[in-house]
Amino acid sequence: MTHAEALEYYLKAQKLAQRDYREKTAAGQSPFLPVLDDILQNVQVENQLPLGLIEMPLDLLVGTKTAGRTAAFASNFMPLLGSRTEFAAKWTNLCAAHLDEGIREPLKCFEYMGSFYVQEGNKRASVLKFFGASSVPANVTRVVPSYNDSPEVRLYYEFMHYYPLINTYALRFSKPGSFARLQKAMGKGPEEAWSDEDRADALSLYNWVGKAFKARGGDALRCTAGDVMLLLLRLYPRQELAACSPAELDKKLDALWDDVLALQAEDPVTVSAKPAEPAKPKAADTLIERILPGIRPAPPTHLKVAFVHENSPEVSAWTSQHEFGRTQLDTAFAGKVETVPYFDATPGKNADELVEKAIAEGANIVFTTSPKLVGASLRAAVKHPEVRILNCSMEMPYASIRTYYTRVYEAKFITGAIAGAMAHGDRIGYVADYPSYGVPASINAFALGARMTNPCVKVELFWTCLPQEEEPLTVFTRKGIEVISGRDAPVPGRPHREFGTFLIRPGGVLQDLATPFWHWGQLYENVVRSVLDGSWTRDKSGTDGRAVNYWWGMNSGVMDVLLSRELPPDVQHLAHILRDGVISGLVDPFACRITAQDGTLQNLGHHGFDLEQIVHMDWLCDAVDGHIPEYDELAEASRAMYRMQGIHRDRLPAEKEADL
16 A cells, blocks of 8 residues: 555544544533543542453444543544644554554553553554454453442443453443343353353344344433343343344334333333323314324224233132222123133243233233233233233333232321221231332331321331241230231131231131222223223333333222221221322321431421332331341242342342243
């Protein structure tokens, strides 16, 4: 290559630098390369580790180690200095060498938080970037920041753990836990190294996903191509994705795009507090419909609604309650709605087949009534976007489906006030099932209600999800506790009435006091009516790009409290006042001064919490004796539910996460 030809390339690179300089300056950003030494001035460094010679991805090379060459390059690594400078002469010589025989001498770089900074070889890096090279050999030293609990540092420490196994910097994620999930998706054990073939397969899929993601405007989103790849791997086997053509992969991504948009939100789930009002057509919409009849699809006049249950009513009170709710639809929408139940859906066995069968038999709406069926629900939703699929669970970050549950804490607050009024001493028992979303809120609401009627009360927890040798009734009786908030529903096969809030009378006789009651039929009626009257939003991701979780309460008629006829009249009167107050919004269980067990003040009492705070509540108030158990404390049989709905499920190692 002649000097004149190499100089021509320099002038082209210089134009790219000048354009980048103008754009960054106009945007109020630095037009020069970041300097690692400047960045580290405000960082506490744990260590510097030599990594040796590695193949460094050039798209991760973002700056220089020192400020010596700052003015020579624009922020895109293209040269800024004039064509008659010594710098330009050296750049053109490297350009000619690269095109004639290739640049072989490794760069010397530092890596910090997954990005690289050149110490020696800036011009070589500039030439290689200009010609679009994908990687370059480099001798790299890693700068390790001191650990803290920020998501960025947690993710980086996880990457450092997995780097010796995966041996690539190319895979980029935005959320902690992602590298562990990738290891699991690749079929590897927690400490199992990848083969060259594994790495090639993963990078090939990553590149194809990246191209499809970028074509849809992914560069403007907070999530990464790696996040999207993990989402695909949660739904489809790796072998199936590897066998897909680019067009087939593009189609799968298109079906999941709502879920991709939800990934970029800090909290990917939006909570719906009450059913939507019936859709009212705007004047402009009415005019358009008159001019062009049929341009807007009319709401359906007939629906087939399927219910897919994990168990049968004969063995599960939970399924029995949902089945009772299903029959309410037959009565409320006679002639307009047909309902069909499907029982004994087992995840990993026949759950997907039963959901597909329901759709094949004409279901327009499918309710899956267990959190364990969310995987089958999601896979069906991406195949059948025309079908409305809802799963009974909390905080599932998938916009292709909707989830639903009830605000149990409102009923627990009222039963807590009853328990405090009926207790002869200052100890009340509370039976909790799993530390899942909404459960700490129910415990706290119960305790705050009890303390309202008995200021000295303490609520003692008994978790049924922990390994136990004794039944809760036995434990509480031995401690002299007479009033207990038991399980929320009767357990088939148990002879005693150990659910709801009850009083242990002399001789061991159990007296009912009050019981939270789910009006599942009303919830299902609200959902179906929203479809029939046009208030269901067909944009499955809602209005802000997040997944939708119906979390309706007593003001929607989906939750209530059944009071015993044996309650003293004054206690009944109090319960009715509280019930009416909760329904009207005048009474908020959390609108009071609340101190947590660790002594921190959680609320001054001027107002309550918003629903997002209540959903994610992971602390207990100082009126509670007991703690929220972590995964490793749970009995083996209880861990599957925690993996699906546990309040700290995002902290679980990948090998302990739920399989969809």
